[in-house]
Amino acid sequence: MAQMGFYINQSLCSGCKACTVACKDRKNLEVGMNFRRVYAYEEGAYIQKGSSIVHNIKAFYFSISCNHCTKPACVPICPTGAITKRKEDGITIIDQDKCAGTKFCVSACPYGAPQYNEKLFKTNKCDFCLDLQEKGEDPVCVSTCIMRAIEFGPIEDLRQKFGTVDEIKGMPSAAITNPNLVITPHRDAVKI
Helix, strand or coil: CCCEEEEEECCCCCCCCHHHHHHHHHCCCCCCCCCCEEEEEEEEEEEEECCEEEEEEEEEEEEECCCCCCCCCHHHHCCCCCEEECCCCCCEEECCCCCCCCCHHHHHCCCCCCEEECCCCEEECCCCCHHHHHCCCCCHHHHHCCCCCEEEEEHHHHHHHHCCCCCCCCCCCCCCCCCCEEEECCCCCCCC
């Protein structure tokens, strides 16, 4: 099986956070923990043009979770070996029996994917809804998105279909971890 990845059509994302809520509900996450997050990015100001005021404001939303990176920063920093990248599909998982809750992975991930559970003293993150995929179903974030802005599949197929953009304005450099992510950017999100 090939490396799996996510596709985000940012130009369709309305910022509704249905993907975040569905994931949170599916994984029964504590308050403050979100395996998939939706961020708002805003910039600009109003400009005085003569006696009138014109807006020059840009805003967009972006849904992100673990990118199951080709070079995940979380794997080598884990002192217990709890975080591994599966050979068969490239999905990065955290073995809860091995996790010691050091939070090294939380600090290492440039995308904020690993989430620390204060009650369990352990870290966890998106596992691509492996349990649902085994039943032939889509990850919950994909099936819940009302705008159909999230897709998943083999990353090479997604790149052939949607292109190779894997970072946008406001994101860390993709060169850090090589995320398995493809984005159709919002018109105001293109990195210059």
